Amino acid sequence: MKIVQVQKQSLIEYPGKISAVIFLAGCPLRCPWCYVPQLVLPERIQKLPEIPQEKVFAFLEERRGFLEGVAISGGEATINPKLPDFVKRIKKMGYEIELETNGTNPEMLEYLIKNKLIDYAAMDLKQRFVFEKWYKVTGEVLTREMFEKIKKSVGIILKNRIDYQFRTTLVKEFHKKEDIVEIAKEIRRAKVYYLQNYEKTEETVSGRQFTPFKEEEILDIAKEAQRYANVKVRRYL
Numbered sequence: 001m002k003i004v005q006v007q008k009q010s011l012i013e014y015p016g017k018i019s020a021v022i023f024l025a026g027c028p029l030r031c032p033w034c035y036v037p038q039l040v041l042p043e044r045i046q047k048l049p050e051i052p053q054e055k056v057f058a059f060l061e062e063r064r065g066f067l068e069g070v071a072i073s074g075g076e077a078t079i080n081p082k083l084p085d086f087v088k089r090i091k092k093m094g095y096e097i098e099l100e101t102n103g104t105n106p107e108m109l110e111y112l113i114k115n116k117l118i119d120y121a122a123m124d125l126k127q128r129f130v131f132e133k134w135y136k137v138t139g140e141v142l143t144r145e146m147f148e149k150i151k152k153s154v155g156i157i158l159k160n161r162i163d164y165q166f167r168t169t170l171v172k173e174f175h176k177k178e179d180i181v182e183i184a185k186e187i188r189r190a191k192v193y194y195l196q197n198y199e200k201t202e203e204t205v206s207g208r209q210f211t212p213f214k215e216e217e218i219l220d221i222a223k224e225a226q227r228y229a230n231v232k233v234r235r236y237l
């Protein structure tokens, strides 16, 4: 398990809480627009220095009372078998934990929920549940087995044992209005489903640049999708 970055404070990651964000390297997917290639591509990960866990624990100890939560992000944190032990130690300090996940490890997700090691899950829904569509949006590395696992994770989250959100980053080259409406139908029982626009960044996993939606387009998509689920539009500014 390689910790490569700690954001000391964020009001965005963990809804309603002042939290630190811990970034773990490594991810089995290759979403073309992903803006953190340094956390995804092995040759980039290698170049990043690892932050020792003890240093992270010392920082969290020092911030007790000020920070309310810790968000575990990536990459994909659940690829690390040692994640439960790491999270357990943070929980013992009194922090609430948010996990960001792409859903590829439902066994780990179930374990973390069952053992009360996470309090909030934020799961990416990259497309409607058609294998070929997911295959395309995840950089053509997705297997059918991974796809089934992702669907299983959605089911685990929908059991409602912890607070959660689903979310989709909208990218013109990959999403159409009807895709998002279909996702909303598929998760109609969900507490909340956020739509967020793709933001241009210098680097992406594929090395290519993509196109964000116009504000009015996003609002139009949200309006239609709201007929089926609790859809909200996320704005970062």
Ligand code: SF4
Residues within 6 Å of the ligand: 027, 028, 029, 030, 031, 034, 035, 036, 040, 074, 075, 076, 102, 205
């Ligand atoms: S956006 Fe895709 S490639 Fe990037 S970290 Fe998330 S799941 Fe992995």
